[in-house]
Amino acid sequence: MQFRHAMKLSAIFLVSGLLTLSVHAAPATAEKAAANAPEKAPAKIEVAEKKTADQIVNTVCAACHAPDGNSVISLNPKLAAQHPEYLEKQLAEFKSGKRANAVMSGMAAMLTDEDMKNVAAYFSTQKLTLGQAKTNAAGSLGEKIYRGGIAATNVPACAACHGANGAGLPKQFPRLGGQHADYTLAQLRIFRTGERANAPMMMAIAAKMTDAEMAAVADYIQGLR
Ligand code: HEC
Numbered sequence: 001m002q003f004r005h006a007m008k009l010s011a012i013f014l015v016s017g018l019l020t021l022s023v024h025a026a027p028a029t030a031e032k033a034a035a036n037a038p039e040k041a042p043a044k045i046e047v048a049e050k051k052t053a054d055q056i057v058n059t060v061c062a063a064c065h066a067p068d069g070n071s072v073i074s075l076n077p078k079l080a081a082q083h084p085e086y087l088e089k090q091l092a093e094f095k096s097g098k099r100a101n102a103v104m105s106g107m108a109a110m111l112t113d114e115d116m117k118n119v120a121a122y123f124s125t126q127k128l129t130l131g132q133a134k135t136n137a138a139g140s141l142g143e144k145i146y147r148g149g150i151a152a153t154n155v156p157a158c159a160a161c162h163g164a165n166g167a168g169l170p171k172q173f174p175r176l177g178g179q180h181a182d183y184t185l186a187q188l189r190i191f192r193t194g195e196r197a198n199a200p201m202m203m204a205i206a207a208k209m210t211d212a213e214m215a216a217v218a219d220y221i222q223g224l225r
């Protein structure tokens with residue numbers, strides 16, 4: 001037996017950006033209700049509106065990292081051309097608290113796993129704007145540390161993991177070349193104090209470096225390409 005059902009379709013757009021779509025199937029007649037017990041619960045489909053990487057970057061991240069990932073504020077890292085796996089790892093760890101940073105923890109808390117993947121892919125395909133070393137060019141202390149490490153204190157050469165030109169190694173070691181010296185120096189310092197505790201290898205290396213050595217290699221890295 002067949003019954004015609006009156007269908008009511010209502011779409012409610014909430015201010016929050018969530019889209020709730022409810023479909024109600026209501027009986028057309030009283031006989032129908034009697035013949036067709038028990039009544040099925042109305043189908044309710046809730047679809048959270050998905051944001052594209054473009055929307056997330058331009059409405060949230062761009063203020064600090066620039067729309068193309070080449071931040072112009074030296075304490076905010078450039079994200080352009082960074083390996084996507086590394087960016088994703090950092091976002092997940094800001095969210096979980098494994099990498100502590102008040103600002104970024106709040107940012108990452110708003111992102112789903114899928115958002116993180118998408119924004120990581122977005123920034124990784126942007127073109128990196130190169131930088132210049134202030135004083136640590138070829139032959140400098142910064143270059144010596146980057147390429148040869150510091151023998152006296154067993155600091156390994158940065159190039160061994162981050163590559164001769166600072167491009168890193170996809171999935172394992174982040175790109176460093178062209179990064180702001182102020183940001184690199186700040187990271188080395190917080191690896192040393194343990195405030196950034198999400199990378200045991202880097203904590204062990206930074207523990208053996210002085211401020212002057214960190215500043216020299218950070219300056220060299222800014223000009224590295
Ligand atoms: C209010 C400024 C601000 C906003 C907005 C912001 N960030 Fe950040 N971001 C920072 C700062 C500052 C750091 C460095 C944190 C530290 O020192 O550990 C950072 C670090 C990062 C890192 C780590 C990079 C690395 O090389 O380790 C990633 C990835 C990142 N941000 C992605 C994002 C994404 C994606 C968004 C948008 C959803 C965003 N950020 C929004 C300021 C911001």
Ligand code: HEC
Pocket residue numbers: 077089145146155156157158159160161162172173174176184187188198199201202205217218
């Ligand atoms: C044994 C391999 C290894 C060596 C050698 C090494 N690093 Fe790293 N480095 C890593 C890994 C792995 C990470 C990624 C940490 C993470 O996933 O959070 C990293 C991350 C970093 C970061 C953070 C980048 C960012 O965008 O926040 C900086 C800065 C850094 N290394 C600088 C150096 C310097 C300077 C040297 C040389 C004195 C060096 N590293 C030597 C493995 C290494």
